[in-house]
Amino acid sequence: MITTELVLMLRRRRVWLCWALLCLLPTVVAVLLATTRLAPPPGRGGAFLSAVLSDGQLFPAAALALVLPVFLPITVAIVSGDAIAGEASAGTLRYLLVRPVGRLRLLLAKLVSVAAFTLLAVVLVTVTSYVVGVLAFGFGPDAELGGSGITSLSGATLTPLQLAGRTAGTVGYLALCMLTLGAVGIFFSTLTDSPLAAALGVLAVVVTSAALQPLDAAEAVRTFLPTQHWLAWIDLFRDPPLLDAVRTGVEVQLGWILVAFGAAWANFTTKDVTS
Amino acid sequence: MVAGGRRSLSRRALLVGAGAAALVAAGTVPWPAGATGAPDPAALRARIRASAAQPYTGFAEASGRLGLPDLPQLGQAIALFTGTTRIRVFHAGPQRWRVDELTAAGERDIYHLDGVESSWDFGSQRLTRIVGTTSVRLPRAADLLPPDLARRILAAAPDDPVEALPDRRVAGRAAAGIRVTPADPDTTVAHVDVWADATSGLPLRVEITGRADPGRPVLTSELTSVDLTAPADDVLVPTVPPGATAAEVPAADLAGALRVLGPSAPPGELAGRGRLPRFPDLPGIGVYGTGLGGFVLVPVTGRIAAQAVDGAAAAGGVPVTVPTGRAVAVSTPLLSVVIRAGGRRGALLVGTVSPAVLARAVTELAGAAR
Known part of the structure; x- marks a missing residue:
């Protein structure tokens, strides 16, 4: 069933459109930066954006920071909101459940499919932005001196191996953060027959979380907000890497996934399916 | 069948709710401190x-x-x-x-x-x-x-x-x-x-x-x-x-910048608090009071002081009556600030004392400058 869901996902045109749009935004930014050479002033703009002009290898980090707040959540909301509600609205859910397959197994297959979508989304953005970044901005001053490293946020030079390891860590971390939204989307998808309503529900969670984040009055719940730890991956590009915030972020995201998937299971396995 | 379904939903929803509560509790309830063996x-x-x-x-x-x-x-x-x-x-x-x-x-x-x-x-x-x-x-x-x-x-x-x-x-x-x-x-x-x-x-x-x-x-x-x-x-x-x-x-040459101002020597006492022998190399700077209730006197140019007084007044500062020039007090939960302008030189008083103490200090300072 998992293989079937994965194949179905890869056959969907909207999935490929989401990935293409995700890769397009950083490409547009890279083209604009490369032609105007006008980077944001230091300390302003997206993370790493002021530094990419001098080293294109930093562009994947800048690209991830660009798509993280809005575009990535929107695509995950669309795909996860469609997981169950899409079947229901198309009238295929009851036929799907006629097969000798448990509802929990179906939910798990949907979760794996959404996880694959988020992981591939982050990987595709990283790979395309690396290619675009190197083409637009080059390998940086270290390459001119015969080296091949990039400057960490702390000033120490990272070797290509260290850079690859930290980028892989970032990809995994962001995929997990997005899987949280995916699990919430699957839960909402079990509540309604409308994929759009489920997707909007996910975006409502994101907006609410982002709105509560800066409020002093929300201090007690801040650490549990799903968006609170999204930028923790930046700490991986310090030297030595700082893992405290990433560790907390992983714990919070896993908690959300567990609860949201549990809620989806509690609702879906006892639901009267008529669509 | 429907009733049974609702019962199961309720049980499963309760299970998920309890799990969520346990996760939140694990993240918020403080761990016991344990024995420290602390001295007095x-x-x-x-x-x-x-x-x-x-x-x-x-x-x-x-x-x-x-x-x-x-x-x-x-x-x-x-x-x-x-x-x-x-x-x-x-x-x-x-x-x-x-x-x-x-x-x-x-x-x-x-x-x-x-x-x-x-x-x-x-x-x-x-x-x-x-x-x-x-x-x-x-x-x-x-x-x-x-x-x-x-x-x-x-x-x-x-x-x-x-x-x-x-x-x-x-x-x-x-x-x-x-x-x-x-x-x-x-x-x-x-x-x-x-x-x-x-x-x-x-x-x-x-x-x-x-x-x-x-x-x-x-x-x-x-x-x-x-x-x-x-x-x-x-x-x-x-x-x-x-x-x-x-x-x-x-390193910032604060002493040189202060010498350009030509400030007068800070009084030996302000608002009943004696001046501490701190920063003797910085002309015009005076540190007053001991413990956690102290303040510092910083000389500034007349122009900067006038701008600061205007800015502080516009931001809700309270005017302080002084013998010469004009002064405004700003209080925050921890720091109090009083700025005085008038003539070629002004003064900034800032410290962890009540605004009333700084108001008294700036009044004494303005009286001495007359």
């Missing part, structure tokens, strides 16, 4: 004050809500007291340390190696070596680290009464607490709470509470993770990465 409060204060040589590596978060107004050129320093600052520290000893102020867009690091300071700013890709020293500088992230903040406060108030606080768990360690309550009736500080590792005396958490709002600290700084071993040598040495700029700048 006075001995712990002495141990904390002597802890500067304790090596450690850690990560701290400082959070302030002092409500200071935005001032030109001072944005970075003011942000330390009005928002949350993330700080990483590598401390091998008083003369060998590195402190990083971490931001979402990069980091600003200070390296201190055997009396030589260097700063790294990722945003400007610049490593700056600071030549010389200055007796006064703007606050920086390193000043907010619990060990530095606690030692500075306890050194300023060596005779104020101290009492024990319940132990608590900080950065995964059992920490012993003390509360210092200032004896000065005019200070804005209600009390300062410090929790420290009982064995080494290293402060792990500091809370400063103002009299204006005794129920909630105005400044909290905590090491959320700490390792009491010395950091590796290589993290303490700054490097110039390819493409970055390396520069040397002299």
